[in-house]
Amino acid sequence: MGWMITCKQATDYISRKEEGKLSLLKRVQLWQHLAICNICKLFMKQNTVITKHVHILDKETNASLTAEEKKAMAQKIVE
Amino acid sequence: MQVPNAENWINEYGDMLYRFALQRVSNTDAAKDLVQETFLAAWRNKESFKGEASEKNWLFAILKNKIIDHYRKAVNRLTDNISESGENEDAFYFDEEGHWTSEAFPRDWAIEPSGKIEAKEFYSVLEKCKGKLKEIQNMVFSMKYMDEMESEEICKTLNITASNYWVLLHRAKVQLRACLEKNWFA
Numbered sequence: 119m120g121w122m123i124t125c126k127q128a129t130d131y132i133s134r135k136e137e138g139k140l141s142l143l144k145r146v147q148l149w150q151h152l153a154i155c156n157i158c159k160l161f162m163k164q165n166t167v168i169t170k171h172v173h174i175l176d177k178e179t180n181a182s183l184t185a186e187e188k189k190a191m192a193q194k195i196v197e
Numbered sequence: 198m199q200v201p202n203a204e205n206w207i208n209e210y211g212d213m214l215y216r217f218a219l220q221r222v223s224n225t226d227a228a229k230d231l232v233q234e235t236f237l238a239a240w241r242n243k244e245s246f247k248g249e250a251s252e253k254n255w256l257f258a259i260l261k262n263k264i265i266d267h268y269r270k271a272v273n274r275l276t277d278n279i280s281e282s283g284e285n286e287d288a289f290y291f292d293e294e295g296h297w298t299s300e301a302f303p304r305d306w307a308i309e310p311s312g313k314i315e316a317k318e319f320y321s322v323l324e325k326c327k328g329k330l331k332e333i334q335n336m337v338f339s340m341k342y343m344d345e346m347e348s349e350e351i352c353k354t355l356n357i358t359a360s361n362y363w364v365l366l367h368r369a370k371v372q373l374r375a376c377l378e379k380n381w382f383a
Contacts, residue, residue: 124295126287130367137348160303163310164374171314171323172342178320181219182212183229191211191233192203195240 123147128158132165207236210253214260221264221339223328231267235260261344265354268336272355275333279361283331283368290371301375306382319381326376334369337362 123131123144128151134140135148152159183191214235218228238259239246246255290301297303308314327335336355340346346354352362 124291125297126291126295129371130363133366133370134363139348157297157302160305161374164303164306164378165370167306167308167310167314168323168370168373168377169342171320172327172338174313175220175320175323175327175343176217178317179216179220179324181216181225183215183232187229188207188211189204191236192207194233195203195207195236 121147123151125151125155125158128152128155129161132158132162203236203240210256211236213253214256217257218260218264220324220327220343221336222267223330223332223335227267231260231263234263238263268340268355271332271336272357279333279357280364283334283364286368286372290375301371303374304378304382306378308382322381323377326373326380329376330369330372334365334372337365338369338373341366 128148131140131144131148135145140148152162211232214232215228218231219225222228222231235256239256246252250258290298292298327338330338333355337351337357340351340354341348348359348362351357352359357365
């Protein structure tokens with residue numbers, strides 16, 4: 119059926135909808151798809167979990183430069 | 198601004214800048230180079246720093262520009278057609294009719310979606326999974342969700358079409374989701 123969208127399309131529409139970039143027709147198609155597809159509904163929820171945590175990733179990681187690397191950087195700067 | 202001592206400067210801001218860069222380029226050597234270049238550029242222009250912004254914001258502004266340059270160079274290096282070059286990956290997740298494949302459909306993570314995950318290890322898994330994305334996928338994903346840029350701005354910055362942008366973002370999300378499920382939520 120031409121009216122129904124696929125899971126591949128639905129998961130793409132979810133991203134476009136976040137930015138308000140989805141036409142009314144496509145919003146209705148997405149809504150209809152999500153009403154019958156629990157897997158894409160899960161995807162949508164997990165998408166929110168991911169984007170929310172990616173947003174704070176900077177604060178939550180602890181990668182660092184070694185003392186030697188910092189010293190080498192300082193040397194290059196003043197050269 | 199007082200003339201800073203280079204070493205103190207790096208000790209104070211180096212790790213902060215490095216983490217920021219590493220999240221966005223997912224390559225330790227490239228991230229270190231970007232931090233080095235940032236300090237070099239800042240040092241050369243330290244007389245022109247008027248103290249209107251904080252020193253920290255000034256350094257971050259320089260780094261952000263360096264990252265954008267890095268992104269642009271990476272896009273220019275791409276020789277493959279963006280939407281075609283990921284078709285094999287797509288086929289792992291979606292069948293010919295556009296349905297989730299039996300290997301790759303999302304499973305229930307059994308978490309409260311509104312809660313914040315506290316476990317430190319989760320963030321290192323997230324970081325690793327994000328780092329496994331193709332460079333260009335990671336770029337658009339980072340610009341969108343870490344730097345909160347709008348799609349038009351991202352397309353303009355990277356000189357890619359809107360349709361390529363949506364394909365890249367979609368692939369980034371599908372793969373990141375699968376990687377997290379496999380390495381954290383399973």
